[in-house]
Amino acid sequence: MTPLRLLRVLLDALYRLGGVLAAASLFGLFAIIVAQMIARWSGVSLRGSTDYAGYLMAASAFLAFATALDRGYHIRVTMLHAALGKRMGRWAEVWAFGIGSLIACYVAWYACRAVWWSKKLGDLSQGLDATPLWIPQLAMAAGAILLAICFLDHWLRVLVVGRHGVGDVSEDVIRSE
Numbered sequence: 001m002t003p004l005r006l007l008r009v010l011l012d013a014l015y016r017l018g019g020v021l022a023a024a025s026l027f028g029l030f031a032i033i034v035a036q037m038i039a040r041w042s043g044v045s046l047r048g049s050t051d052y053a054g055y056l057m058a059a060s061a062f063l064a065f066a067t068a069l070d071r072g073y074h075i076r077v078t079m080l081h082a083a084l085g086k087r088m089g090r091w092a093e094v095w096a097f098g099i100g101s102l103i104a105c106y107v108a109w110y111a112c113r114a115v116w117w118s119k120k121l122g123d124l125s126q127g128l129d130a131t132p133l134w135i136p137q138l139a140m141a142a143g144a145i146l147l148a149i150c151f152l153d154h155w156l157r158v159l160v161v162g163r164h165g166v167g168d169v170s171e172d173v174i175r176s177e
Contacts, residue, residue: 011153012070018146019067025060025139029053046131055136063141066150072166093164097155104148111141 001009032053039046068074117123118134125131138175154164 011149014146015067015070015150018063018065018143021139022060022062022064022067022143025056029056029060032056048125048127048131049127051125051127051131052115055131055139059121059136059139059143063146065143066146069147069150069154069166073132074166090158093158094155095152097158097164101151101155104144104151108141108144108148111137111144120129 012138032049036046036049036053039049081092113136115137118132118137123133125133125136154166158164
């Protein structure tokens with residue numbers, strides 16, 4: 001296997017892992033909601049359950065961004081792209097993925113800084129659970145890093161190969177399904 005093919009397989013696996021972790025977060029959110037319902041019916045109080053539900057909701061969103069971009073589930077303006085023609089459409093993609101990469105890297109940088117500062121300051125959540133905030137912020141930072149890697153991956157593909165690959169399903173995924 002060539003090094004570039006290996007890199008492609010590893011990146012695809014990384015994006016899928018983000019999607020799996022996002023699904024696990026959604027399942028955790030579902031479990032908390034069910035536990036809250038049972039607790040309410042039985043007259044028991046679950047301290048911090050709404051905070052944890054919020055943490056899991058944020059984790060599911062951020063961890064799913066990269067796999068959604070890679071699979072083509074994000075909204076794209078294909079009519080504009082088709083109207084621009086092949087050459088101008090390619091440069092519009094280079095520009096769009098470049099701007100997207102810059103924004104995603106910016107968000108990832110500041111998400112990581114938020115985790116670092118929360119850990120350094122010993123910041124705790126305001127709810128009854130008093131969770132150290134750097135723990136739930138890790139999922140947001142990981143998802144932001146994944147999204148930045150995904151944007152950079154597709155931006156470089158547009159620059160080097162001429163196609164972004166958004167929505168392409170690799171042969172390895174087809175074989176495994």
